[in-house]
Amino acid sequence: MQLISFKEEIQIPSGITVSIEGKTVKVKGKKGEISRDFSFANFLNITQEDGKIVLEASFLGRREKAVVYSVMKHIKNMFTGVQKGYRYYLKIIFTHFPITVKVVGDEVQITNLIGEKNVRKARIMPGVKVTVKGEDILVEGIDLEKVSQTAANIELASKIRGFDRRIFSDGIYIYKNEVIE
Structure with missing residues (x-):
């Protein structure tokens, strides 16, 4: 109709x-x-x-x-x-090899994920601010789509392929999102 x-x-x-x-x-x-x-x-x-x-x-x-x-x-x-703005929280989880995460320019660099020597990179969308505080990563901005896409890029860059996810749970995961008050 x-x-x-x-x-x-x-x-x-x-x-x-x-x-x-x-x-x-x-x-x-x-x-x-x-x-x-x-x-x-x-x-x-x-x-x-x-x-x-x-x-x-x-x-x-x-x-x-x-x-x-x-x-x-x-x-x-x-x-x-x-x-108000939007904020996403991500948690860095590792069991044996400590993961190092740092923000360099317009990308997040993830090193030592399950002992890998290469650097994994995640793109930060324009207008989004990423801060690393210990084992937490904060992604903030005013455009919901850019903030959520940046958080998804970080999560996807740390995805482990070829291992059982129930045993090798290392990675970076989104666990909370909110409107900044």
Whole structure:
């Protein structure tokens, strides 16, 4: 069943400025600025009226309606990011060989994973801050997608292949994520 007309509104919180140019939405707050392009949703009209972002579309099927709600959630995540920010926690786990993790430029270098001599590298996305504190790694930023992608890059770089994961549990794992208060 198709919806003939569809309209959703998102209230813009105080302290945030939004500018919309075509399908690109720019959100600016006290922590910074995020820009996102929604041109993949070519059936969707994004406008700004009276302190609200209005999403309008016509003749939506189930998939198109799901895309509209995804765009809404992305915009709300942008609001949360520029107001508060996001943080991911990762834990360094090793049994015999101590793993060394350090941040060098725009990458995280992991050495001595199960005694390996080579250096494993994980890319840090732009606008994301990574700090290593003992056996914890903190990944912080205002863009949820970049923060979560950086955390996933670190976790994936430390993945061990060719060993039984139940016995060789060495690696770096995401164990918590939160909105910074």
